[in-house]
Amino acid sequence: MSSDRPKVVIVGGGFGGLTAAKALARVAVDVIVLDRQNHHCFQPLLYQVATAALSPAEIAWPIRHMLRQQRNATVLMAEVTGLDLAGRLVQTAAGPISYDYLVIATGATHSYFGHDEWAQFAPGLKGIEDATRIRRRILLAFEHAELAHEEAERQRLLTFVIVGGGATGVEMAGAIAEVARQTLANDFRRIDPRSSRIILLEAGPRLLPTLTEDLSRYAERALTRMGVDVRTSTRVTGCDRRGVALDHDRIDAGAVIWAAGVVASPAAIWLDAERDHAGRVRVLPDLSIPEHPEIFVIGDAAAVQDAKGQAVPGVAPAAKQMGRYVGTLIAARLAGQSLPAFRYRNLGELATIGRRAAVVKFGTLSLTGFLGWLFWSFAHIYFLIGVKNRFIVAFTWLWDYVTFQRGARLITEVPPQGRQ
Amino acid sequence: MSSDRPKVVIVGGGFGGLTAAKALARVAVDVIVLDRQNHHCFQPLLYQVATAALSPAEIAWPIRHMLRQQRNATVLMAEVTGLDLAGRLVQTAAGPISYDYLVIATGATHSYFGHDEWAQFAPGLKGIEDATRIRRRILLAFEHAELAHEEAERQRLLTFVIVGGGATGVEMAGAIAEVARQTLANDFRRIDPRSSRIILLEAGPRLLPTLTEDLSRYAERALTRMGVDVRTSTRVTGCDRRGVALDHDRIDAGAVIWAAGVVASPAAIWLDAERDHAGRVRVLPDLSIPEHPEIFVIGDAAAVQDAKGQAVPGVAPAAKQMGRYVGTLIAARLAGQSLPAFRYRNLGELATIGRRAAVVKFGTLSLTGFLGWLFWSFAHIYFLIGVKNRFIVAFTWLWDYVTFQRGARLITEVPPQGRQ
Numbered sequence: 001m002s003s004d005r006p007k008v009v010i011v012g013g014g015f016g017g018l019t020a021a022k023a024l025a026r027v028a029v030d031v032i033v034l035d036r037q038n039h040h041c042f043q044p045l046l047y048q049v050a051t052a053a054l055s056p057a058e059i060a061w062p063i064r065h066m067l068r069q070q071r072n073a074t075v076l077m078a079e080v081t082g083l084d085l086a087g088r089l090v091q092t093a094a095g096p097i098s099y100d101y102l103v104i105a106t107g108a109t110h111s112y113f114g115h116d117e118w119a120q121f122a123p124g125l126k127g128i129e130d131a132t133r134i135r136r137r138i139l140l141a142f143e144h145a146e147l148a149h150e151e152a153e154r155q156r157l158l159t160f161v162i163v164g165g166g167a168t169g170v171e172m173a174g175a176i177a178e179v180a181r182q183t184l185a186n187d188f189r190r191i192d193p194r195s196s197r198i199i200l201l202e203a204g205p206r207l208l209p210t211l212t213e214d215l216s217r218y219a220e221r222a223l224t225r226m227g228v229d230v231r232t233s234t235r236v237t238g239c240d241r242r243g244v245a246l247d248h249d250r251i252d253a254g255a256v257i258w259a260a261g262v263v264a265s266p267a268a269i270w271l272d273a274e275r276d277h278a279g280r281v282r283v284l285p286d287l288s289i290p291e292h293p294e295i296f297v298i299g300d301a302a303a304v305q306d307a308k309g310q311a312v313p314g315v316a317p318a319a320k321q322m323g324r325y326v327g328t329l330i331a332a333r334l335a336g337q338s339l340p341a342f343r344y345r346n347l348g349e350l351a352t353i354g355r356r357a358a359v360v361k362f363g364t365l366s367l368t369g370f371l372g373w374l375f376w377s378f379a380h381i382y383f384l385i386g387v388k389n390r391f392i393v394a395f396t397w398l399w400d401y402v403t404f405q406r407g408a409r410l411i412t413e414v415p416p417q418g419r420q
Numbered sequence: 421m422s423s424d425r426p427k428v429v430i431v432g433g434g435f436g437g438l439t440a441a442k443a444l445a446r447v448a449v450d451v452i453v454l455d456r457q458n459h460h461c462f463q464p465l466l467y468q469v470a471t472a473a474l475s476p477a478e479i480a481w482p483i484r485h486m487l488r489q490q491r492n493a494t495v496l497m498a499e500v501t502g503l504d505l506a507g508r509l510v511q512t513a514a515g516p517i518s519y520d521y522l523v524i525a526t527g528a529t530h531s532y533f534g535h536d537e538w539a540q541f542a543p544g545l546k547g548i549e550d551a552t553r554i555r556r557r558i559l560l561a562f563e564h565a566e567l568a569h570e571e572a573e574r575q576r577l578l579t580f581v582i583v584g585g586g587a588t589g590v591e592m593a594g595a596i597a598e599v600a601r602q603t604l605a606n607d608f609r610r611i612d613p614r615s616s617r618i619i620l621l622e623a624g625p626r627l628l629p630t631l632t633e634d635l636s637r638y639a640e641r642a643l644t645r646m647g648v649d650v651r652t653s654t655r656v657t658g659c660d661r662r663g664v665a666l667d668h669d670r671i672d673a674g675a676v677i678w679a680a681g682v683v684a685s686p687a688a689i690w691l692d693a694e695r696d697h698a699g700r701v702r703v704l705p706d707l708s709i710p711e712h713p714e715i716f717v718i719g720d721a722a723a724v725q726d727a728k729g730q731a732v733p734g735v736a737p738a739a740k741q742m743g744r745y746v747g748t749l750i751a752a753r754l755a756g757q758s759l760p761a762f763r764y765r766n767l768g769e770l771a772t773i774g775r776r777a778a779v780v781k782f783g784t785l786s787l788t789g790f791l792g793w794l795f796w797s798f799a800h801i802y803f804l805i806g807v808k809n810r811f812i813v814a815f816t817w818l819w820d821y822v823t824f825q826r827g828a829r830l831i832t833e834v835p836p837q838g839r840q
Contacts, residue, residue: 055477412549
């Protein structure tokens with residue numbers, strides 16, 4: 001259990017942490033991966049769990065299983081409660097753990113811009129439990145509409161508001177439109193799910209602001225064709241049990257989904273380090289923090305700039321590149337060598353809108369429509385972990401594509417109060 | 421929404437209720453199916469969700485989706501709170517619903533023999549949420565053992581007790597043994613999951629008491645070979661947070677699973693009807709209740725005797741036969757005809773023990789070993805609902821059989837106290 005080899009403690013088993021651990025597979029160190037969950041989650045497909053297309057286990061895998069063949073890696077399911085930088089200790093609910101190198105890869109969570117009380121009314125989408133919570137709310141809204149005695153209440157329950165027009169918001173809006181217009185079309189007797197209103201709110205002037213204006217316009221057109229009410233330059237000023245407030249208006253809704261902002265996990269506070277407006281730790285060019293060359297922050301928890309001085313986006317490929325860099329850097333340092341600064345390589349961006357529609361930006365290449373959708377599907381199948389999951393997800397997509405169905409429409413874990 | 425046709429209200433969307441609804445598809449009635457859940461669950465495979473082999477959505481489907489093509493059927497997700505027999509009303513959380521015929525198909529739940537306080541320590545296995553709760557406890561026991569600082573605590577956490585040696589207990593014990601000895605064998609660094617103790621307790625003198633003594637002995641031998649400690653004639657006298665108490669002994673355990681007894685849902689209390697020791701309603705030969713020819717009780721909620729005077733067992737085929745009978749009987753009555761009394765046809769019994777081992781009793785035919793396992797697998801695939809689920813479950817089983825893996829090893833919805 002203890003050895004004389006340097007100890008690398010990695011906090012977080014997401015894309016960044018896992019890649020860092022794997023980059024150390026052939027290095028003479030002991031790697032400890034800490035996570036409060038037992039599973040790694042393939043976040044790019046979370047919205048498909050939230051909209052009942054996939055099951056949680058199809059996009060999430062036990063971290064320890066993913067590292068089972070890496071004999072120098074130990075995975076511990078334990079919540080980190082703080083750091084002791086002087087003593088080089090990670091404090092956890094299961095006791096302190098010492099380190100020689102520390103990699104913080106704790107990711108980000110939803111940001112409600114100072115209104116944390118909105119979280120209960122407008123859940124965000126970061127983990128498996130967020131996804132099943134949103135799935136429950138969407139499906140329960142239809143169930144309650146079928147039971148409602150008044151028309152106004154029925155209309156409220158059949159209104160779905162998505163806050164935030166980035167990739168997650170666009171994907172959620174498209175998927176909910178498909179659920180309402182196609183999947184559930186024949187399942188009810190007293191309501192017509194096709195009459196649902198799906199409203200996508202974006203505070204800025206256009207959807208998908210990190211893509212080109214052409215692609216933004218395409219996404220808006222495609223969503224509008226699917227029956228989504230897209231409202232740009234529209235800011236949410238309040239959330240409550242029955243909907244959202246806008247500047248001079250309000251929308252009564254059966255479910256509100258938050259896709260508007262993220263904030264880094266409390267790593268910066270543990271580290272007492274300088275952070276940006278989103279709580280991300282400002283790191284040095286080698287991703288370490290000032291005065292602590294043995295501590296690295298990677299992925300969504302880090303504020304990193306690319307060669308052009310632009311912020312590296314909080315996406316899976318960036319986290320994986322940072323993880324690989326830090327793993328390689330630690331190996332180099334132990335061998336008495338050094339590495340040039342971290343450099344982000346932008347592999348492209350993509351978002352799917354619905355059946356046969358997606359937008360893809362890949363260097364100078366832009367794809368939309370069916371071709372974009374095919375590219376998106378293959379890219380995600382390729383990056384899924386596990387051959388079996390690739391088969392099952394590919395089969396499920398093909399099946400759902402042909403039948404318009406979604407197989408994972410379970411309402412589970414209804415809280416005792418029963419109505420959310 | 422309202423018509424002049426007779427209204428048949430069915431409470432419960434399990435095997436019995438669903439089959440009754442389907443039997444009325446071509447009859448000029450309005451069918452209303454009430455369930456507090458939105459899904460029908462294929463209970464015979466629940467233990468595979470509890471032991472991380474299958475995902476919930478692979479064995480559960482929205483009730484309304486299963487009845488979507490039956491235009492005379494309306495599905496409402498609402499909890500029944502009571503009955504008004506004089507007014508012919510079902511009371512629900514969403515208001516009263518009137519009926520001309522009422523079919524009670526509310527099933528059974530776990531019985532702790534008067535010790536309901538044991539439920540929190542020893543969950544039973546009746547629904548999807550029970551299954552994910554048990555899965556969480558089993559997987560958390562291994563996680564906590566990896567974190568434990570003391571050997572005694574490690575040994576406690578790696579001890580799994582299954583209470584009850586019927587089909588569910590036998591299947592759970594075999595599956596947990598496989599999880600510990602094969603699935604997780606290489607996933608931990610500080611513990612060896614193969615050293616786990618799996619203890620199956622049965623109060624009576626033999627396992628699977630409804631099968632022949634030969635098959636009971638086979639099951640006990642097969643489980644023992646898999647490393648399960650089978651203890652017959654052993655009664656549990658207490659359950660607490662750290663294990664179970666026996667008559668003159670106790671077993672400290674990391675997880676306890678209850679498979680010992682069932683009790684009917686509170687239908688008999690709503691009906692104020694005569695009931696047997698397990699809370700089941702004593703019905704007349706046509707499954708109606710005395711003085712109320714318009715009210716039927718079917719499935720696990722009913723106490724029915726077969727032609728030889730033996731109690732009809734609480735299994736899926738029996739519930740389906742009763743549902744079909746009652747649907748046909750209502751149709752006959754509306755046509756001014758009558759039907760002979762309900763007759764249970766025993767199609768056989770079966771239980772699986774593990775890879776390549778199962779016991780099957782099918783009339784005079786008994787099967788054990790690999791042949792029994794093949795028969796069991798095909799029978800369950802055949803009865804699964806939905807072509808897609810058949811494909812995916814068959815593929816998952818084949819995959820797991822070849823790789824010794826189990827794909828659904830997620831720990832989700834950990835309660836706030838965090839340790840259960």
